Amino acid sequence: MADLLGDPRVMEYYPHPKDRAEAAGWINWNRRNYAAYEHGLWIIETPEGEFIGDCGLTWQKVNETAALEVGFHVTPSAQGFGYATEAALACRDFASSHALASRLVSIVHRDNRPSQRVAAKIGMNPDRTLTHSSPVHLVYAMDL
Template sequence: MILETDRLLLREMMLSDLDALLLVLGDAESMRYYPKPFDREMVQKWIDRQRRNYAQHAFGLWAMVLKATGEVIGDCGLIWQEVEGHQELEIGYHVRRDQQMQGYATEAAYACQDYAFNILGRCDRVISLIRPENIPSQRIAQKNGLKVVQEILWRDIQHYIYAVQRSESKLLATSNLSEAEKSKFKA
């Protein structure tokens, strides 16, 4: 396990997660803001790429697991992205359609922001690259304090760069605080 929230565990993806992640990444509705939904081979490559990221950077997108059931319902994590010629640390997330609108992505992304600023400590800002029409992902970013700083053409598709600087983050060193103390930092 990498991170734990009230309802979720974020852990490294494994090959045995392929079928669960295919339900997320292969769903046309869930992936409507991507060029196309993933097939089985693409999900396999996705897992392989994340495992390479773990080895190279000690982070990547992690499997999002419901603590109550042990079920993988998506992914969330940190990934380096090339944006306009320089590296940016992105918080990314995908949640299975039947588990959306329950705050899981917001909860997981919040934990990843905390991890980036307070555990890794290697960056002064985190971003999320979000398509202008992807209102649900924009809301998640906004709930976690990210704001639109730029509109760009990224991978030939219009995207907003949502970002938060370490100095602007609502997060302090919350990793070791009680849930009651952590709630003080959530607006």
């Protein structure tokens, strides 16, 4: 996780790449999410078991209300092969089959084209009625 979240290419649309302590904090945040909600960000691995990223479901604030978000990060050498789309589809279907929420969102930086494509390919559209605290992020959304 430290390699993934410390990579400036993966963190291009974040304030800065994470150091090891911040990556450990990220892991602990997900452990708390697993305990509280039985979901969080999970790792993505290839069929051979190679770690290539994370994808999953977390609760974020949209329009000042908790919204279920699908998020994803894929290591640069594994990007462009459809892994994020496949993982995000599985998360969407998990959220739907477990009735976790009535709506799924993805909060995406306005310049982050790959993430916008992943969101669109799993059925989301930008929803201008939804806002996040960051003015440079769009909120993609779909009904579940």
